[in-house]
Amino acid sequence: MQGCDGSILLNSTAAGAAEKDAPPNLTLRGFDLIDRVKGLVEQACPGVVSCADVLALAARDAVAAIGGPSWRVPTGRRDGTVSTMQEAVRELPSPSMTFPQLVALFAGKGLDVRDLVWLSGAHTIGIAHCSSFADRLYSYPSAGNGTGTVPPLDAAYAANLRQRKCRMGGRDTTVEMDPGSFLTFDLGYYHTVLKHRALFRSDAALVTDPAARADIAGVVSSPPEVFFQVFARSMARLGAVQVKTGSQGEIRKHCAVVNS
Known part of the structure; x- marks a missing residue:
């Protein structure tokens, strides 16, 4: 993970496992859609639009399509040629991370605490596997006993x-991250966090920081447009992390493989 360079799209090779085969990424979907979009773009203007730009634009449009905000996405990114499983494991946020660990990880990418709080709001959509939060169900202190740095799940x-x-x-089944509206981009995730029903420790950890908790409480009492605005701003900042331009990297012909 060397920035917003489309490295997540590369396939593993005989030389080593790629990011998409790292355990945190095994449930990712949509690679075939990105490949189809890239193919159409290549037909229209070959060698001009990078896979990294296609991915950044698709992320923006996917959020807007389910009721979320849109934002300006500067283009001109170049594609990276390196993708390693080890980097993904090391640099992706873990569901078990504490608030200080998350802050440090985001700071390493030039993102601040508010970026962490607002980007976490993306968990208003999607699902989680039971195995990813089993510790919160079967080995974590029960609610109300006053132990543990992260609030346990609501007992009921x-x-x-x-x-x-x-x-x-x-069987390792799945649970909606934001029950009732996991296919709609809204404020449901933050209500879930405040009710101590966030599945991941990393989400529950947001309320352990007074400033972060105050930001969440403020946004849930405001019109949705307030959250949309700050989320869009943080997504724009995320999309600018370690971007490759100029002579760096390449513009891949096929998103899954580097140019030959």
């Missing part, structure tokens, strides 16, 4: 998940 919600979706020893 945890009991419901154990009985219905995440039975111990059962």
Whole structure:
């Protein structure tokens, strides 16, 4: 992970495993869609638009398509030629991270605490595998006992998940990150966090910082447009992290492989 250079799209090779095969990325989908879009772009203007730009624009349009904000995406990124599993494991946020760990990880990319809080709001869409938060269900202190640096899951919600979706020893099923509106971009995620129903420790950790908690409380009491504005700003900042331009990298013909 060397910046916003489309390295997540590269396939593994005999020389080594790529980012997309790192454990945190194994549930990613949509690679075929990006490949189809890139193919159409190449037909129209070969060698001009990078896979990194296609990915950045697709992320923006996907959010807008499900009711979220849009934002300006500067283009001109170049594609990287390096993609390693080890970098993805080391640099992607883990579901078990504490707030200080998350802050340090984001700071390493030039992003601040508010970027962390607002970008976490992307968890208003999507699902999580039970295995990714099993520690919060079966080995984490129960709610209300005053132990643990991160608030445990709401006791009633945890009991419901154990009985219905995440039975111990059962199949690794999935749970909506934002129950009831996981296909709609809205403020539901932050309400979930404040109710101690966030699935990941890394999400629950947001309320352990007074400033972050105050920001969340402020945005949930405001019109959705306020969150949309700050989320769009942080996404624009994220899309500018370690961008390759000029003679750096290349413009791939096919997103899954470097040019020959």
